[in-house]
């Protein structure tokens with residue numbers, strides 16, 4: 001029995017992980033980047049109940065060409081990396097990545113585009129059910145005529161200020177695990193080295209901890225970990241959602257403006273300070289998750 005469970009991985013290139021040759025035998029649900037089992041299978045090895053990152057994983061392109069590697073690093077290790085719109089690269093880091101979103105990503109992107117979450121979801125995303133988790137998953141549309149680039153990629157990212165967590169952290173990947181006994185969250189980091197990325201060796205040297213601050217990732221990390229705590233509890237109960245429950249899930253976890261509106265007209269019964277939720281997206285996101293938890297997990 002393992003003492004530690006792995007909760008999530010935030011890596012922009014999680015889908016390319018399935019092309020790792022050595023790991024072909026694993027059955028992986030790649031439809032959801034936050035799925036704990038992906039990170040458990042791919043990023044970590046359990047040794048005497050202790051999680052360690054595997055020494056090195058090689059990424060392969062569809063044709064089998066080696067294109068990158070992922071190396072474990074610690075939060076105090078230095079990285080030297082800079083990504084600028086004029087760097088002359090082809091933005092391949094934004095192509096073919098099936099960018100999944102948390103409700104917090106959706107809220108921030110919607111606010112950035114002055115849209116309600118229901119309009120944003122309809123215009124820019126598609127929904128499906130995670131193969132293993134069986135929960136609704138939301139991904140950004142891609143541009144099939146442009147190497148499956150993210151829908152927000154033009155010359156560079158058009159939503160840069162509101163980009164999702166994995167875009168912020170790149171080329172760093174972050175995984176978390178939870179000690180089953182103490183409930184303590186442990187962080188794990190890796191660096192993704194991709195040949196096509198021209199950002200390595202440029203900019204200012206800084207430890208990973210500073211990179212997270214530099215990329216303004218702290219509230220996204222807070223949101224991600226809050227969501228994953230819910231997902232791990234939810235999936236551990238092997239709940240199979242019916243149509244109505246899926247609608248509850250989507251409303252509470254992703255369509256948070258609808259959740260807020262129904263809270264205001266008291267269609268939803270949940271104690272919260274409406275003004276605070278209106279002003280603070282992180283609080284709104286957490287309220288939505290808490291409400292969903294109350295609705296779907298009967299302890």
Ligand code: SF4
Pocket residue numbers: 093094099150151152153154156157158159160163164167
């Ligand atoms: S949101 Fe921006 S940085 Fe992220 S994949 Fe899309 S274009 Fe790239």
Ligand code: SF4
Pocket residue numbers: 082083084087089090091092093094170196197198199
């Ligand atoms: S420099 Fe690297 S991170 Fe920046 S857009 Fe190019 S591939 Fe992506």
